[in-house]
Amino acid sequence: MAGAAAGGAELFFERLCIAQAKSGLDILSVIRRDAGRLRRLTEGGITPRELRFGGQADLLTRPRLNSTLRRFDPAVVVAWMNRAARFAPTGPWTLAGRLGGFYDLSYYRRCTHLIGNTHGLVAWMVRQGWPKDQVHYVPNFANDIGHVTPKRPPEIPDDVPFVLALGRLHTNKAFDVLIRAISRVPGVHLMIAGEGPERETLETLARTERVTDRVHMPGWAEPSGLIRACDLFVCPSRHEPLGNVVIEGFSAVRPVVAAASQGPRELIVHGRNGLLAPVDDDKMLAAAMQAVLADHALAHRLAVAGRATYEREFAPKPVLAAWADFLRHVAPNAPESA
Template sequence: MAGAPHGGAEAFFERLVLAQHRAGMDVLAVIRRDAGRAARLTEAGLPPTQLRFGGPLDWLTAPRLRRELKTFRPRVVVAWMSRAAGFARAASGRNPPWAMTGRLGGAYPLRHYSACDLLAANTQGLCDWITAQGWPADRVRRVPNFAADLLGTPPATLPFAPGAIPLLAMGRLHPNKDFATLLRAMALLPGQVHLALAGDGPERIMLETLAGELGLGRRVAFLGWRQDVGALLAASRMLVVPSRIEPLGNVVLEGFSASRPVVATLADGPREVIRPEENGMLVPIGDAPALAAAITTLLDQPERAEALAAAGRAAFLAEHAEAAGLAAWARFLEEAARRHGSLA
């Protein structure tokens, strides 16, 4: 996995390999050099191999990765997103003894995955997109993400005055996440409604400036990147996901897990996992008044909010809990190994 220090796909990589390790699977985690990620994996008993995973002039990562793979002798290699797929292909060469697979969490260029026997995509919509690009339908499988079980986590302390009604939003501060629309929605809500925004990224200064221009003041707390997702959810009245582009939205699954009502936009991922008015609420993308109206509805109707949260929790247990997710990944890996002929 050669991704960024923070992000939903990167966080799920950590969650998956550690869950597989706890379940007794022999796992080698290979990551781009990152002290924080390496420390978390090591502390949990899975010290990773760290490589550079650099740009076109990085001539060292592929041979080093090849040595690691030959020593470990895997049955299946999973390339986590595009950069990792390119290096895994270079390291494996032609006719490797292991099955090659790729995991996609978005509409990535498929040329990077040309050496893969099988692809895993985390939503049906993404599977459909992959086959629409010409990839054979029998070589892609939907393998849903899973979230940690966050129910019962003690709440975090949020920097709001007593009596505040806290909302939570989480993610990279990037245009795709469209937190600007959420801030504009906040300006339409009563003054006792506050927002905790957990994340960081290139839009932080712009968003802080916008919050000031909207007169939100201390009603918005920029928390930076946080690892205590369960505690933040426990301290919040609801989770809001205002994304313009969201292939899945791991935060939606985390909201379900923590039994918190979720208000999200009609982006691809939330639209696939949220059943409107049953286990969450969906609003048009980029529509601040509609977002504010949905939030107001759930604040004004706590019994309705509680029912949505309970249905979200049930959906989490049925498909997105760790046991279900590990079983789906085990089936995918076994199929990939069989396809490659590495199972008897």
């Protein structure tokens, strides 16, 4: 995995490797040099191999990766997103590419199998010409935070509804839509926990909408306690291939409202385990938020149903089982019945 220092796909890679190793699978984690990732994987019981994974002028990573893999002698090599797939060599192993979005499939030309973490992504890869039997759906899991102690932020009064959103401050996350929506929901305090290039724009918007006293942006914060403490968890993204944060909301037994972008639309059955609002529609997003905050019975029903969805599909146990099935199926000399 040669991705960035932070991000949903990168952090899930870490969680998956650690969980697979703890389950007894023999894992070699090869990563782009990053002190934080090295520390987290090491603390999780894995000794990763670090390589440069640089640009076009990097002529050493591919042969070093090839040598590393041949010493380890894997049955299956998973190239985790574009840069890793560009460097991944072929060999006596099965080479599979794992995508978390609608990426350029030319990076994966040496792969014989592709993995998508949503059904929509799998269908898209088949439409791009990949054989159906060589494209596989294997979902993400979120850690179980259902029993984490709630941690309400001190800057949010105890007697007001607390709405939470998480993510990088980027246009894709549509926190601008959420700020405009919160201006339509009086008395509610919003926390957006994250950092990114849109901070100044979002702060200006909060002033324009006259909600600076009700919108809090503390930067990155440990999310588990915040999710458990909030009255409503919101994912307003205008572009979200999966929506790990939605799964985290499910895990925490919190009601979830999301914009109907690709991933949340697949995760949420509207009115059953969450509510959906049209993308880029602050009025409808505000209406969905108000509906949940005003109806405790609805909020409870959505939260319980979301937790059931998590336990059935997105908890570590079912996802690790799905990965194990996939690895057995694609390994060289796998039984025909696999």
